[in-house]
């Protein structure tokens with residue numbers, strides 16, 4: 001690249017000197033370099049960065065220097081090397097559906113590195129039960145590509161139409177089948193990662209068992225883009241169920257839901273694929289705001305369960321197992337009403353009632369999201385005690401708990417009382433009270449969405465100092481200059 005002459009004047013017309021001038025000169029050189037590396041389709045300057053610069057909830061995101069959209073590992077490596085030399089921060093971004101502000105900038109002037117143009121995949125390997133994909137592949141596209149094969153990728157979540165493999169790895173996503181098949185770190189066999197200085201680590205191996213040192217592939221899962229940029233992944237596939245049985249149930253209480261969940265786990269065993277719950281509050285919000293939804297049962301409850309069984313063999317009497325489960329639940333007074341899906345369309349309609357829970361609440365207006373996990377047996381306790389705590393802080397606050405019954409993951413989301421526009425300045429108090437409650441029950445205040453920018457203070461307050469210190473040492477080992485997603489997981493070191 002040719003030398004670039006930089007002549008600057010400050011706001012008062014004086015020539016700029018010293019470090020500021022050097023930095024500005026470096027930034028202009030960087031911008032030109034990135035435009036050259038990436039070409040016009042791969043580099044969007046600050047003025048065109050609006051589609052990428054704010055987070056999904058529109059709470060975070062400072063203006064970037066520009067948005068890099070590379071098409072290859074080599075381009076990612078060149079971008080990382082250039083930004084590293086210039087001392088400019090980079091934030092990796094996938095579908096930007098994360099809920100903790102981790103895929104956008106905390107300070108103006110960094111580069112957003114969006115992986116959407118790296119969305120390819122190799123043909124699945126049926127002998128190795130695996131598939132190699134680029135990090136920008138959208139989860140729903142992976143599911144579609146596997147349709148009609150005997151294999152599936154068992155990760156399902158509400159944002160799957162936009163969330164990308166790299167982002168799912170970055171947050172170590174869970175979803176509705178995590179209790180059965182694990183979280184993202186259990187589904188990643190190998191990775192290719194570009195490190196903060198542009199070095200490429202090729203760990204694209206396709207085996208589950210690989211103990212040749214620290215579990216680096218797992219370390220990048222849940223690192224929220226702070227340790228390296230994932231460019232490729234080898235994902236573990238599982239046999240696709242050849243039959244399914246799905247039921248939607250209304251229950252008289254969350255206690256009944258937890259009790260019934262225990263029975264289902266014991267009786268359905270390895271055939272249980274999903275056990276999702278939601279509340280009457282969430283159902284009402286979703287039915288009010290999402291016109292395509294209809295309620296298929298005759299009665300309403302306090303809690304609802306979406307139950308799904310699956311089997312690889314057509315010989316398993318799945319419908320009989322489901323019917324027996326429903327009969328037992330009704331006989332013991334745990335189920336008030338229920339229906340079995342009679343077709344694929346009905347199954348999809350049942351699932352939409354669960355998946356539109358976040359959307360119904362979003363359309364109602366301002367909300368506070370809390371991503372809690374507790375031991376599954378404590379779910380009803382948490383909901384009841386959380387209810388008392390929140391109402392003690394804001395009487396009449398509307399609580400919409402929904403989530404994954406089998407692994408104790410509760411999205412405990414709040415909407416202001418009817419007629420109120422916000423939480424009257426109690427946002428942090430509500431968050432702390434719920435986080436302390438979860439911690440006291442042996443659970444987590446960051447179950448599957450990560451810490452991002454929004455939960456660092458909670459982690460500093462509630463996690464042991466030694467644990468936070470180890471996190472800091474890992475970060476420093478990978479990114480001593482703190483240039484990769486600074487201010488995420490750990491507070492910005494203010495360089």
Ligand SMILES: Cc1cc2nc3c(=O)[nH]c(=O)nc-3n(C[C@H](O)[C@H](O)[C@H](O)COP(=O)(O)OP(=O)(O)OC[C@H]3O[C@@H](n4cnc5c(N)ncnc54)[C@H](O)[C@@H]3O)c2cc1C
Nearest residue numbers: 094095096097098102158164166167168170174224225230
């Ligand atoms: C409606 C809705 C429902 C959801 N349901 C669930 C759920 O059930 N379970 C669940 O776990 N999550 C859920 N989420 C959260 C979200 O979808 C996940 O966190 C998802 O993993 C984010 O993927 P993404 O591609 O949008 O990543 P982004 O939001 O773009 O990024 C998330 C994090 O990953 C990092 N990152 C992105 N790409 C890379 C890369 N290539 N290399 C390194 N780091 C990278 C980012 O820097 C950021 O820290 C939900 C979100 C919404 C909006």
